[in-house]
Amino acid sequence: MADTGTTTPRERYRAQVRTEIKDHAWGQIASAGASALSLNAIAKQMGMSGPALYRYYASRDELITELIRDGYRSLADTFQAAAAPGADLTALAHALRRWALDHPQRYFLLYGTPVPGYHAPDDTTAISSEIMATLLDACVALADSPSERSEVSPATSFAAHLADHRQWAGDHPAPPAALHRALAFWTRMHGVLSLELAGHFTGMSFDPEQLFAAELDGLLAGGAGLPAGP
Amino acid sequence: MADTGTTTPRERYRAQVRTEIKDHAWGQIASAGASALSLNAIAKQMGMSGPALYRYYASRDELITELIRDGYRSLADTFQAAAAPGADLTALAHALRRWALDHPQRYFLLYGTPVPGYHAPDDTTAISSEIMATLLDACVALADSPSERSEVSPATSFAAHLADHRQWAGDHPAPPAALHRALAFWTRMHGVLSLELAGHFTGMSFDPEQLFAAELDGLLAGGAGLPAGP
DNA sequence: TCACGGGCGTTAGAACTTATAACGAACGGC
DNA sequence: GCCGTTCGTTATAAGTTCTAACGCCCGTGA
Structure with a gap:
């Protein structure tokens, strides 16, 4: 092109x-x-x-590398498509969930058990940054929304740490609180999806989607989503 | 024996x-x-x-199955050892983190990418229940602690769902709020550990342990741990 | 103490895999 | 239309898991 x-x-x-x-x-x-x-x-x-x-x-590994690249590209595209209207965290979460459930093995190819010797090429990390940028946009938009304006960021100790270690966000103008929320979004959504796709919830009778929704709620509310908060 | x-x-x-x-x-x-x-x-x-x-x-798969069994056994033992004094959720989290960082590939053998055809034998799921029981004990103990007594469980919608789908907890007398907290503990700790062990944080400059600690804090506080809560 | 049987380790071989080498054919630019 | 690059082929090497057949040797029972 x-x-x-x-x-x-x-x-x-x-x-x-x-x-x-x-x-x-x-x-x-x-x-x-x-x-x-x-x-x-x-x-x-x-x-x-x-x-x-x-x-x-040239080798089986080269093919897999290109599949990984395509996988990241696909996720970045669906993320950007889901964020089109106004970068909504909820839309991002639902898009991620659908993307993961659609092709579980593709999700595991990107976020599953790593091959010990394998090192990701630079362009895949570039696409990762793209994905992270979309996520950060949504986190900033959430922080700017009316329901969130009432409070000055309490600056959790981890957010303070991020204020000094934010190079991974590139030159994105997200405040530390948004950085923290983006990382929490990533790890929590991955935590639920990864265990669900791996089948660790199959024997258990609850609905994984409701757990996913609960974690998302906690993320949006900025702390709620767990019972018995003091 | x-x-x-x-x-x-x-x-x-x-x-x-x-x-x-x-x-x-x-x-x-x-x-x-x-x-x-x-x-x-x-x-x-x-x-x-x-x-x-x-x-x-008899086969490579049978060997791997026994390794998985031993892995679950090891995790259950370290969990019970960590919960010895009074079933502290923080101690459990730290023990889990050390256990995972000690042998990353062992962690992935249990919680990483599943083999599509593989079905876990019954005794491994039994050990899983044992692990979950230890976790539930700690969650109940936390809910009974003084700092948590002030509030009646707000009964999140997911907790309500769990009240009707709690067969996975066996006959453990944990209230739905504790069930919810146990699942959140599992998925959130796994979310951070899995991505950290897979090396997805390596390029980024922040300290994964602080993210882990932040997620644990949010879990203990029952909702806090994220900035800008309304 | 002696003999026998069963468990154990061997080599041989089948059916796979990734990957390289060498050869022939076909396609396309000049 | 020729000629070269590229493509697909077969042959081969070095792996893998796993089965089969053979022989040894250890330990149990008489």
């Missing part, structure tokens, strides 16, 4: 095959998890023989 | 080899993750040839 619009037929064909490979890869990941992803199986599904795929991806 | 105390030398030898296999397995998991666990490599480390291990574990 940024470079020359002239794409040779070869490049177009190559790009098409690469996306077809990724499509089959996502299919395998959805059904058996990322660890069971097999280049050989993908090749057979596409009617080619194994080593042919190495013309398109 | 429950059956005859007379163990034949063969049984003793067998048990010893099984634990030696598991020791090597933990070593591999700690260094390269559970997905890279190789029975062949373990056999070589022990000076045996590959198929010999199949006399002790």
